[in-house]
Amino acid sequence: MKKPLAYLGLALALLLPAAHLQAQTADKPKADQPKTVRITYVTAPFNVPSIVMREKGFLDEAFAAKGIKVENPVITSGAQQTQAIAAGEIDIASVLGGTSAILAAANGVPLKVVAAYARSPKAYFLMTRADGPAKLADLKGKKIAGPKGTVLNQLLVAALASQNLKLSDVEYINMDLPAARAALLAGQVDVATLAGANVTQVEKAGGRALTSGEGLIKPTTVIGANAAFLEKHPDLVAAYFAAHHKALDFMAKNPEEALAIAAKEQKITIEDARAQLPLYDFAPAMTDADVANLTEDQAFMIEAGMLPKAKAIDLKATLIAPSAFTLR
Structure with a gap:
């Protein structure tokens, strides 16, 4: 009658070392994992998720778990962010104008849009x-x-x-x-x-x-990543979004504290911050409406002479990563 218990004990003894080894392996960084990830920090016009993410340490926390340090170069120009991606100087452009992303991709910059950041005409x-x-x-x-x-x-x-x-x-x-x-x-x-x-x-x-911009433009700012970085390190892009979603959740659950944090960073009153926030939709999942807006942006840039017609791109095929549509 005691044999089943003996077999169970033997099975557990054999499984525990394997489980311990698996846990150790999970904690080990990949051999090709970078020591530092470079993600731009852009506060303007009123980028509350980015401000909250930095103030609360969500981004550092997400990457510290992987043994990676985060650098946050302040690059506010979309053109300069895409130039930095082209030069391999940044991995993720946290807030990038849709027009900047389109122009960069049309001119051969290895950029992928991995999410929407905000919609705010x-x-x-x-x-x-x-x-x-x-x-x-x-x-x-x-x-x-x-x-x-x-x-x-x-x-x-x-x-x-x-x-x-x-x-x-x-x-x-x-x-x-x-x-x-x-x-x-x-x-x-x-x-x-x-x-x-x-x-x-x-x-x-x-x-x-x-x-x-109401009635004139339908701006969608986006989050962009170096295409090679996205392909090689999808887990690190996921770590970034874990921090981003944590900031969005914090904003939803602690709206007054989030406003206070943003107001302090922007050097404005809490009343001014409260008036600004309703102008923005920060939902990160890309939608068909976003694609339509970006398509209109590209057509407008061609008409205005900002982009040669011969360089027009298929946004879904060339610019937007499929994962951008499946974010929560």
Whole structure:
């Protein structure tokens, strides 16, 4: 009668070393695993998930479990992020304008869109001072500052096109958001393409909006990855999304704390932060609507002369990773 128990004990004795070895193997890093992962940190216009992820340490935590350190270079320009991907200097572009992603892929940059970041047409503006141009038709010949190769660049082109004007009809100066805001308030330019806290600061200084992106563009910012990194290390991309989803969950469960964290990082009041947040949809799963919007963006860039027609790409086949549609 005791034999079954004896056999059970023998079976457990044989299984335990194997289980222990399996656990040890699971904790061991892969031989080709990088020591450092480079993921850009972009706060503007109002990238609350990224801000929360960094402040709460979710990203460092996710990669520390794999024995990997995280570097967060601050690169706000979409063009500079895609250049860094092309040079192998970053692995994940955490917030990238859809137009920047399309232009990069069309020009041979090994980039894959792995998720949507945000959808926010009401968050992008052409701003001017109280004494600036009264309407869009008055933009001809004016000095306009803002980051080239971005959603704001596209907004400017669309706003000008609505008045039968082109970029060549204005003096367009490449500046990041804080520099463009400062140049506008100092009277050095007539208009600035701005978003997020920079818009609020101009309004508080007496400035006003000429237009938002609503009705002109349907911007989708995305998360991009170096294609080789995605292919070689899908587990590390998954680790990134574990942290990203943790930030989204934190925002849902602790909205006031998340707003306070974002307001502090953006140097705005909690009231201003609360007014900004509803302008954004941060759901990461790509949808057919996102693909349609990006397809419209590509068609618009071709029409506006920003992208040669011969370089147009099939977005689903060339740019967007299939996994981008299955994120929760």
